[in-house]
Amino acid sequence: MNWINNVVRPKIQRVFKKREQTPDNLWHKCGNCGEMIFHRDLDAAMRVCPACDHHLRLGTKERLASIFDNADYQTVPVDGVTLDPLKFRDQKKYPDRLKEARSKTGRDDAVTVAHGPLDGVETVVAVEDFSFMGGSLGMAAGEAIIRGAETALEKKAPYILFTAAGGARMQEGILSLMQMPRTTVAIQLLREAGLPFIVVLTDPTTGGVLASYAMLGDIQIAEPKALIGFSGRRVIEQTIREKLPADFQLAEFQFEHGMVDMIVHRHKMKETLARIVRLMTHRPRNTRQAGTNVPATLPAPAP
Incomplete structure (x- = not known):
């Protein structure tokens, strides 16, 4: 032995x-x-x-690095919110779920806001990370999106938002749903100031996020094959009692039906956004971006 x-x-x-x-x-x-x-x-x-x-799916850090010139950007601090306002518990306590998500992602919540140069134009970018509790919209995420809009107003800069979410965060109940009108008001302030708001829909963008700020962009862009819809496919089929098309709710389907302005490959995303930003802010075209396939007729900022 x-x-x-x-x-x-x-x-x-x-x-x-x-x-x-x-x-x-x-x-x-x-x-x-x-x-x-x-x-x-x-x-x-x-x-x-x-x-x-x-x-x-692309992580927040990689996404920001791919958009800003030379990956040079500064994150925008966001004020903290009440950690567990409803004392919610399902199989786990809500604070435990937050702690687990923060440990896994290294982020405080689903949305990160940063600002920096995009083809030389100061730009504010917010990224919604699906790996943080499904990118769900809670008070902290709503506060970050609003803070991004405020930063854009302060700097008189364009605001680009990358969405990826399963909807509202059920652990925060009605407080989560209230982020929909709050973010909508923030976007309206950008519109009144004549500042571009560009939304990039990534896989997946669903639920209350799609029903609010995700569809309020001056320009709506989607990545190829991204899932974009409010309710799940099975729920809709059971409701209308019909079989839906195979590509239903994919970016290509939404583009064909006018819900998305363009579908852009990730490798072309930066140069496309750079040209749109320059067109919408009336900045001189950068010759380094020549040859980018972006429509020439884009809406001018509001007076």
Whole structure:
């Protein structure tokens, strides 16, 4: 027995320990075509599958770095809100869920706001991160979006918002739903000031987020194949008792039906946004962005 414990078992444990030391996240399987992609290649491609062009979800840090010139930006501080106003508990306490999400993502909440140069034009950008509790709209997220609008007003800068959400945050109840009118008012202030508000719909954008600020942009852009809709497909089919088209609620379907102005590949997103910002703010065109496929007829800012 001593020989087994002292010799055999340690040798077996060393073998399995060596195997466990090999990282298990070196390869990523594309959810669309099943292609195995080396993690460095996927990051270099901005998380776009090189085999089928499927757009995987992009993190907040990577998104901001891809938009601002030389990844040079400053985050905007957002005032804290009440942590657990309703003392909500389901399978877990709400503060425990927040703590888990913050530990997983390294972020205080779903929305991060930053400002910096986009093709030399000072721009405010907000990013909604689906990895933080499904990008759900709570008081902190609403406060961040409003703070982004206030920053744009202070700097007289365009405001770009990347959305990704499953809807309102049920743990905050009516307080979550109140963020819909609050953010709508903030966007209206931008419109009255003649400042561009551009929305980029990423996968997925649903629920109360779609029913408020996500559809209020002067320009509505979507990433390819992004899921964009209010209610789930199954709920709608059961309600109307009809079979929906296969591409229902995808970005391409929304574009065909006039809900989205354009669909832009992630690799072309920065140059497209740069040209739109320059057109809407009447800035001289930067020759480095020549050849970008953006419509020439865009709405001018309000007087």
